Amino acid sequence: MKSNHLTDQEIxxxxxxxxxxxxxxxxxxxxxxxxxxxxxxxKTIAGSIKSINSPSFDFxxxxxxxxxxxxxxxxxxxxxxxxxxxxxGVISFxxxxxCANYVVVETNFLEYITKDVDSFAIIILSVSxxxxxxxxxxxxxxxxxxINMINAK
Amino acid sequence: xxxxxRISNEREIxxxxxxxxxxxxxxxxxxxxxxxxxILFKMVRNEDDRKDLAxxxxxxxxxxxxxxxxxxxxxxxxxxxxxxxxxxxxxxxxPESISDKFNDYDDDEQxxxxxxxxxxxxxxxxxxxIQGDELKQILEKEIDKLSPVYKTLITLFHNEEMSYExxxxxxxxxxxxxxxxxxxxxxxxxxxxxxxxNSGDL
Numbered sequence: 011m012k013s014n015h016l017t018d019q020e021i022x023x024x025x026x027x028x029x030x031x032x033x034x035x036x037x038x039x040x041x042x043x044x045x046x047x048x049x050x051x052x053k054t055i056a057g058s059i060k061s062i063n064s065p066s067f068d069f070x071x072x073x074x075x076x077x078x079x080x081x082x083x084x085x086x087x088x089x090x091x092x093x094x095x096x097x098x099g100v101i102s103f104x105x106x107x108x109c110a111n112y113v114v115v116e117t118n119f120l121e122y123i124t125k126d127v128d129s130f131a132i133i134i135l136s137v138s139x140x141x142x143x144x145x146x147x148x149x150x151x152x153x154x155x156x157i158n159m160i161n162a163k
Numbered sequence: 164x165x166x167x168x169r170i171s172n173e174r175e176i177x178x179x180x181x182x183x184x185x186x187x188x189x190x191x192x193x194x195x196x197x198x199x200x201x202i203l204f205k206m207v208r209n210e211d212d213r214k215d216l217a218x219x220x221x222x223x224x225x226x227x228x229x230x231x232x233x234x235x236x237x238x239x240x241x242x243x244x245x246x247x248x249x250x251x252x253x254x255x256x257x258p259e260s261i262s263d264k265f266n267d268y269d270d271d272e273q274x275x276x277x278x279x280x281x282x283x284x285x286x287x288x289x290x291x292x293i294q295g296d297e298l299k300q301i302l303e304k305e306i307d308k309l310s311p312v313y314k315t316l317i318t319l320f321h322n323e324e325m326s327y328e329x330x331x332x333x334x335x336x337x338x339x340x341x342x343x344x345x346x347x348x349x350x351x352x353x354x355x356x357x358x359x360x361n362s363g364d365l
Contacts, residue, residue, distance in 0.1 A: 058298050064201060066200050067217060071196050079222070
Protein backbone atom coordinates (compact mmCIF):
# COMPACT_ATOMS: atom_id res chain seq x y z
CA MET A 11 0.00 0.00 0.00
CA LYS A 12 1.18 3.55 -0.71
CA SER A 13 2.27 5.11 2.60
CA ASN A 14 2.57 8.81 1.63
CA HIS A 15 -0.48 10.96 1.01
CA LEU A 16 -1.59 11.21 -2.58
CA THR A 17 -0.51 14.25 -4.57
CA ASP A 18 -3.07 16.46 -6.30
CA GLN A 19 -1.95 14.92 -9.57
CA GLU A 20 -2.60 11.36 -8.35
CA ILE A 21 -6.01 12.35 -7.00
CA UNK A 22 -7.02 14.01 -10.25
CA UNK A 23 -5.73 11.02 -12.21
CA UNK A 24 -7.79 8.75 -9.92
CA UNK A 25 -10.94 10.80 -10.49
CA UNK A 26 -10.64 12.01 -14.09
CA UNK A 27 -7.87 9.89 -15.60
CA UNK A 28 -9.99 7.75 -17.95
CA UNK A 29 -7.58 4.89 -17.29
CA UNK A 30 -7.07 2.21 -14.64
CA UNK A 31 -5.62 3.35 -11.33
CA UNK A 32 -2.77 1.72 -9.45
CA UNK A 33 -3.93 -0.79 -6.79
CA UNK A 34 -1.70 0.88 -4.16
CA UNK A 35 -3.50 4.19 -4.72
CA UNK A 36 -6.89 2.50 -4.38
CA UNK A 37 -6.01 0.85 -1.09
CA UNK A 38 -4.43 4.06 0.27
CA UNK A 39 -7.60 6.03 -0.47
CA UNK A 40 -9.71 3.45 1.36
CA UNK A 41 -7.71 3.88 4.54
CA UNK A 42 -6.72 7.58 4.47
CA UNK A 43 -9.23 10.17 5.69
CA UNK A 44 -7.09 13.09 4.57
CA UNK A 45 -6.94 11.89 0.98
CA UNK A 46 -10.65 11.09 1.07
CA UNK A 47 -11.32 14.75 1.88
CA UNK A 48 -9.19 15.84 -1.07
CA UNK A 49 -11.19 13.51 -3.31
CA UNK A 50 -14.49 14.87 -2.00
CA UNK A 51 -13.28 18.40 -2.74
CA UNK A 52 -12.45 17.60 -6.33
CA LYS A 53 -15.66 15.64 -6.76
CA THR A 54 -17.62 18.61 -5.42
CA ILE A 55 -15.89 20.97 -7.82
CA ALA A 56 -16.46 18.65 -10.79
CA GLY A 57 -20.12 18.18 -9.85
CA SER A 58 -20.67 21.92 -9.45
CA ILE A 59 -19.02 22.71 -12.79
CA LYS A 60 -21.26 20.15 -14.46
CA SER A 61 -24.36 21.75 -12.97
CA ILE A 62 -23.50 25.25 -14.27
CA ASN A 63 -25.99 26.27 -16.93
CA SER A 64 -24.65 26.30 -20.46
CA PRO A 65 -24.60 29.74 -22.11
CA SER A 66 -26.64 30.37 -25.23
CA PHE A 67 -26.81 33.10 -27.86
CA ASP A 68 -29.52 35.67 -27.26
CA PHE A 69 -30.02 36.20 -31.01
CA UNK A 70 -31.27 34.07 -33.87
CA UNK A 71 -27.92 32.71 -35.05
CA UNK A 72 -29.46 30.26 -37.50
CA UNK A 73 -31.61 32.98 -39.11
CA UNK A 74 -28.69 35.40 -39.45
CA UNK A 75 -26.34 32.82 -40.93
CA UNK A 76 -28.94 31.39 -43.30
CA UNK A 77 -29.68 34.86 -44.65
CA UNK A 78 -26.02 35.20 -45.61
CA UNK A 79 -25.73 31.64 -46.90
CA UNK A 80 -28.73 32.04 -49.21
CA UNK A 81 -27.48 35.40 -50.51
CA UNK A 82 -23.94 34.10 -51.06
CA UNK A 83 -22.70 34.06 -54.64
CA UNK A 84 -20.62 31.14 -55.92
CA UNK A 85 -16.91 31.74 -55.64
CA UNK A 86 -14.22 30.27 -57.80
CA UNK A 87 -10.85 30.16 -56.09
CA UNK A 88 -8.12 32.47 -57.40
CA UNK A 89 -5.79 29.52 -57.95
CA UNK A 90 -8.39 27.98 -60.26
CA UNK A 91 -8.59 31.23 -62.24
CA UNK A 92 -4.81 31.25 -62.61
CA UNK A 93 -4.69 27.63 -63.79
CA UNK A 94 -7.48 28.17 -66.28
CA UNK A 95 -5.90 31.39 -67.59
CA UNK A 96 -2.51 29.71 -67.96
CA UNK A 97 -3.94 26.73 -69.82
CA UNK A 98 -6.07 28.85 -72.09
CA GLY A 99 -2.98 30.93 -72.83
CA VAL A 100 -0.94 27.84 -73.75
CA ILE A 101 -3.71 26.44 -75.93
CA SER A 102 -4.29 29.78 -77.68
CA PHE A 103 -0.58 30.22 -78.32
CA UNK A 104 -0.30 26.72 -79.78
CA UNK A 105 -3.38 27.13 -81.97
CA UNK A 106 -2.34 30.58 -83.20
CA UNK A 107 1.20 29.37 -84.01
CA UNK A 108 -0.08 26.41 -86.00
CA CYS A 109 -2.73 28.44 -87.81
CA ALA A 110 -0.31 31.28 -88.63
CA ASN A 111 2.11 28.79 -90.17
CA TYR A 112 -0.77 27.26 -92.12
CA VAL A 113 -1.70 30.65 -93.57
CA VAL A 114 1.92 31.23 -94.62
CA VAL A 115 2.32 27.77 -96.17
CA GLU A 116 -1.15 27.91 -97.90
CA THR A 117 -1.52 24.24 -98.47
CA ASN A 118 -4.03 21.51 -97.61
CA PHE A 119 -4.58 21.57 -93.81
CA LEU A 120 -4.26 17.80 -93.32
CA GLU A 121 -1.15 17.76 -95.50
CA TYR A 122 0.23 20.73 -93.63
CA ILE A 123 -0.37 19.13 -90.20
CA THR A 124 1.20 15.81 -91.18
CA LYS A 125 4.13 17.12 -93.20
CA ASP A 126 5.02 20.69 -92.22
CA VAL A 127 4.31 20.85 -88.47
CA ASP A 128 6.92 18.96 -86.52
CA SER A 129 5.80 16.15 -84.22
CA PHE A 130 6.89 17.97 -81.05
CA ALA A 131 4.51 20.85 -81.78
CA ILE A 132 1.68 18.36 -82.43
CA ILE A 133 2.32 16.62 -79.12
CA ILE A 134 2.29 19.94 -77.22
CA LEU A 135 -0.89 21.00 -78.99
CA SER A 136 -2.62 17.65 -78.30
CA VAL A 137 -1.66 17.56 -74.62
CA SER A 138 -2.78 21.17 -74.15
CA UNK A 139 -6.11 20.45 -75.81
CA UNK A 140 -6.70 17.33 -73.66
CA UNK A 141 -5.87 19.18 -70.42
CA UNK A 142 -8.04 22.07 -71.55
CA UNK A 143 -10.96 19.75 -72.23
CA UNK A 144 -10.65 18.01 -68.84
CA UNK A 145 -10.62 21.36 -67.02
CA UNK A 146 -13.51 22.67 -69.09
CA UNK A 147 -15.60 19.61 -68.14
CA UNK A 148 -14.71 20.04 -64.47
CA UNK A 149 -15.51 23.78 -64.55
CA UNK A 150 -18.86 23.09 -66.19
CA UNK A 151 -19.64 20.45 -63.54
CA UNK A 152 -18.72 22.83 -60.69
CA UNK A 153 -20.67 25.64 -62.29
CA UNK A 154 -23.76 23.41 -62.56
CA UNK A 155 -23.38 22.45 -58.88
CA UNK A 156 -23.09 26.08 -57.82
CA ILE A 157 -26.07 27.13 -59.92
CA ASN A 158 -28.09 24.37 -58.20
CA MET A 159 -26.97 25.71 -54.81
CA ILE A 160 -28.00 29.26 -55.69
CA ASN A 161 -31.40 28.22 -56.99
CA ALA A 162 -32.17 25.94 -54.07
CA LYS A 163 -34.27 27.47 -51.33
CA UNK B 164 -32.22 28.55 -24.87
CA UNK B 165 -33.17 26.96 -28.21
CA UNK B 166 -33.67 23.24 -28.14
CA UNK B 167 -30.73 21.45 -29.79
CA UNK B 168 -31.56 19.45 -32.90
CA ARG B 169 -30.13 15.94 -33.19
CA ILE B 170 -28.74 14.88 -36.53
CA SER B 171 -29.16 11.15 -37.08
CA ASN B 172 -27.22 10.90 -40.34
CA GLU B 173 -24.51 13.51 -40.75
CA ARG B 174 -23.36 12.23 -44.12
CA GLU B 175 -26.84 12.48 -45.58
CA ILE B 176 -27.31 16.07 -44.40
CA UNK B 177 -23.88 17.14 -45.65
CA UNK B 178 -24.50 15.54 -49.06
CA UNK B 179 -27.86 17.28 -49.31
CA UNK B 180 -26.28 20.65 -48.60
CA UNK B 181 -23.46 20.06 -51.08
CA UNK B 182 -26.03 19.21 -53.72
CA UNK B 183 -27.72 22.54 -53.21
CA UNK B 184 -30.20 22.07 -50.38
CA UNK B 185 -29.16 25.19 -48.46
CA UNK B 186 -32.01 24.94 -45.99
CA UNK B 187 -30.57 21.77 -44.47
CA UNK B 188 -27.63 23.83 -43.23
CA UNK B 189 -29.87 25.36 -40.57
CA UNK B 190 -30.19 21.86 -39.06
CA UNK B 191 -26.44 21.74 -38.61
CA UNK B 192 -26.46 25.17 -36.96
CA UNK B 193 -29.24 24.21 -34.56
CA UNK B 194 -27.55 20.92 -33.69
CA UNK B 195 -24.18 22.47 -32.87
CA UNK B 196 -24.77 26.08 -31.77
CA UNK B 197 -24.79 25.20 -28.07
CA UNK B 198 -21.32 23.69 -28.32
CA UNK B 199 -20.11 26.67 -30.34
CA UNK B 200 -21.65 28.98 -27.72
CA UNK B 201 -19.77 27.14 -24.95
CA ILE B 202 -16.47 27.77 -26.72
CA LEU B 203 -17.20 31.36 -27.74
CA PHE B 204 -18.48 32.39 -24.32
CA LYS B 205 -15.35 31.00 -22.67
CA MET B 206 -12.89 32.48 -25.16
CA VAL B 207 -14.41 35.86 -26.02
CA ARG B 208 -15.71 38.37 -23.49
CA ASN B 209 -17.03 41.04 -25.85
CA GLU B 210 -20.66 40.36 -26.77
CA ASP B 211 -20.56 42.06 -30.19
CA ASP B 212 -17.37 40.25 -31.16
CA ARG B 213 -18.96 36.98 -30.09
CA LYS B 214 -21.94 37.65 -32.31
CA ASP B 215 -19.71 38.34 -35.33
CA LEU B 216 -17.50 35.35 -34.59
CA ALA B 217 -20.47 32.98 -34.29
CA UNK B 218 -21.65 33.98 -37.75
CA UNK B 219 -18.13 33.78 -39.19
CA UNK B 220 -17.73 30.27 -37.77
CA UNK B 221 -20.82 28.98 -39.55
CA UNK B 222 -20.00 30.76 -42.81
CA UNK B 223 -16.57 29.07 -42.68
CA UNK B 224 -18.29 25.76 -42.01
CA UNK B 225 -20.60 26.27 -44.98
CA UNK B 226 -17.83 27.35 -47.35
CA UNK B 227 -15.57 24.45 -46.36
CA UNK B 228 -18.19 21.76 -46.01
CA UNK B 229 -16.93 19.93 -49.10
CA UNK B 230 -13.59 19.56 -47.30
CA UNK B 231 -15.13 17.70 -44.35
CA UNK B 232 -13.95 14.10 -44.65
CA UNK B 233 -16.05 12.50 -41.85
CA UNK B 234 -12.87 11.59 -39.97
CA UNK B 235 -14.46 13.00 -36.82
CA UNK B 236 -17.95 13.93 -35.70
CA UNK B 237 -19.32 16.95 -37.54
CA UNK B 238 -19.77 18.73 -34.19
CA UNK B 239 -16.08 18.16 -33.35
CA UNK B 240 -15.03 19.64 -36.70
CA UNK B 241 -17.29 22.66 -36.19
CA UNK B 242 -16.02 23.10 -32.62
CA UNK B 243 -12.47 23.02 -34.01
CA UNK B 244 -13.32 25.83 -36.44
CA UNK B 245 -14.90 27.80 -33.57
CA UNK B 246 -11.86 27.30 -31.34
CA UNK B 247 -9.42 28.29 -34.11
CA UNK B 248 -11.49 31.37 -34.91
CA UNK B 249 -11.31 32.39 -31.24
CA UNK B 250 -7.54 31.82 -31.11
CA UNK B 251 -7.12 33.98 -34.24
CA UNK B 252 -9.39 36.61 -32.71
CA UNK B 253 -7.37 36.65 -29.47
CA UNK B 254 -4.16 36.85 -31.51
CA UNK B 255 -5.42 40.02 -33.22
CA UNK B 256 -6.34 41.66 -29.94
CA UNK B 257 -3.98 43.74 -27.81
CA PRO B 258 -0.77 42.04 -26.48
CA GLU B 259 -2.14 41.41 -22.98
CA SER B 260 -4.95 39.31 -24.48
CA ILE B 261 -2.43 37.18 -26.34
CA SER B 262 -0.47 36.36 -23.23
CA ASP B 263 -3.73 35.84 -21.36
CA LYS B 264 -5.04 33.11 -23.65
CA PHE B 265 -2.28 30.73 -22.54
CA ASN B 266 -1.91 32.18 -19.08
CA ASP B 267 0.66 30.06 -17.30
CA TYR B 268 -0.35 31.26 -13.85
CA ASP B 269 2.91 32.26 -12.30
CA ASP B 270 1.02 32.96 -9.11
CA ASP B 271 -0.43 29.45 -9.09
CA GLU B 272 2.35 28.13 -6.89
CA GLN B 273 1.79 31.03 -4.49
CA UNK B 274 -1.87 30.11 -4.15
CA UNK B 275 -0.90 26.50 -3.54
CA UNK B 276 1.67 27.38 -0.90
CA UNK B 277 -1.00 29.37 0.94
CA UNK B 278 -3.12 26.30 1.39
CA UNK B 279 -2.23 23.49 3.72
CA UNK B 280 -3.93 20.21 4.49
CA UNK B 281 -5.59 21.68 7.55
CA UNK B 282 -7.29 24.23 5.33
CA UNK B 283 -8.41 21.52 3.00
CA UNK B 284 -10.20 19.84 5.89
CA UNK B 285 -11.92 23.17 6.50
CA UNK B 286 -13.00 23.21 2.88
CA UNK B 287 -14.67 19.88 3.45
CA UNK B 288 -16.78 21.63 6.08
CA UNK B 289 -17.50 24.46 3.65
CA UNK B 290 -18.76 21.95 1.16
CA UNK B 291 -21.14 20.77 3.86
CA UNK B 292 -22.15 24.34 4.75
CA ILE B 293 -22.57 25.90 1.33
CA GLN B 294 -24.13 23.62 -1.15
CA GLY B 295 -25.88 23.67 -4.45
CA ASP B 296 -26.52 27.06 -5.99
CA GLU B 297 -24.25 29.12 -3.76
CA LEU B 298 -21.22 26.94 -4.37
CA LYS B 299 -22.11 26.86 -8.06
CA GLN B 300 -22.21 30.66 -8.21
CA ILE B 301 -18.88 31.04 -6.42
CA LEU B 302 -17.29 28.48 -8.69
CA GLU B 303 -18.75 30.16 -11.77
CA LYS B 304 -17.00 33.39 -10.76
CA GLU B 305 -13.72 31.55 -10.13
CA ILE B 306 -13.91 29.82 -13.50
CA ASP B 307 -14.44 33.18 -15.14
CA LYS B 308 -11.09 34.32 -13.73
CA LEU B 309 -9.23 31.51 -15.51
CA SER B 310 -7.53 32.05 -18.86
CA PRO B 311 -9.71 31.50 -21.98
CA VAL B 312 -8.00 28.22 -22.86
CA TYR B 313 -8.29 26.82 -19.31
CA LYS B 314 -11.95 27.83 -19.18
CA THR B 315 -12.64 26.16 -22.49
CA LEU B 316 -10.89 22.93 -21.52
CA ILE B 317 -12.75 22.78 -18.20
CA THR B 318 -16.05 23.33 -20.02
CA LEU B 319 -15.42 20.76 -22.73
CA PHE B 320 -14.32 18.13 -20.21
CA HIS B 321 -16.78 18.70 -17.37
CA ASN B 322 -19.84 20.26 -19.02
CA GLU B 323 -19.74 18.68 -22.45
CA GLU B 324 -18.25 15.47 -21.05
CA MET B 325 -15.81 15.12 -23.94
CA SER B 326 -12.89 12.70 -23.91
CA TYR B 327 -9.28 13.88 -24.02
CA GLU B 328 -9.16 12.62 -27.61
CA UNK B 329 -12.13 14.75 -28.68
CA UNK B 330 -10.75 17.82 -26.91
CA UNK B 331 -7.41 17.23 -28.64
CA UNK B 332 -9.18 17.13 -32.00
CA UNK B 333 -10.87 20.45 -31.28
CA UNK B 334 -7.94 22.34 -29.79
CA UNK B 335 -5.11 20.62 -31.72
CA UNK B 336 -3.23 20.41 -28.42
CA UNK B 337 -1.44 17.18 -27.43
CA UNK B 338 -3.42 15.04 -24.95
CA UNK B 339 -0.63 15.39 -22.39
CA UNK B 340 -0.87 19.18 -22.58
CA UNK B 341 -4.65 19.03 -22.20
CA UNK B 342 -4.32 16.81 -19.10
CA UNK B 343 -1.73 19.17 -17.67
CA UNK B 344 -3.83 22.30 -18.31
CA UNK B 345 -6.92 20.61 -16.84
CA UNK B 346 -4.95 19.52 -13.79
CA UNK B 347 -3.71 23.06 -13.23
CA UNK B 348 -7.11 24.61 -13.84
CA UNK B 349 -8.84 22.30 -11.33
CA UNK B 350 -6.09 22.87 -8.79
CA UNK B 351 -6.42 26.64 -9.21
CA UNK B 352 -10.19 26.38 -8.70
CA UNK B 353 -9.85 24.18 -5.62
CA UNK B 354 -7.19 26.38 -4.06
CA UNK B 355 -9.07 29.58 -4.88
CA UNK B 356 -12.11 28.21 -3.07
CA UNK B 357 -10.01 27.15 -0.08
CA UNK B 358 -8.26 30.50 0.03
CA UNK B 359 -11.55 32.34 -0.23
CA UNK B 360 -13.04 30.31 2.59
CA ASN B 361 -10.02 30.65 4.85
CA SER B 362 -9.82 34.42 4.34
CA GLY B 363 -13.42 34.68 5.48
CA ASP B 364 -14.80 35.83 2.13
CA LEU B 365 -17.37 33.06 2.13
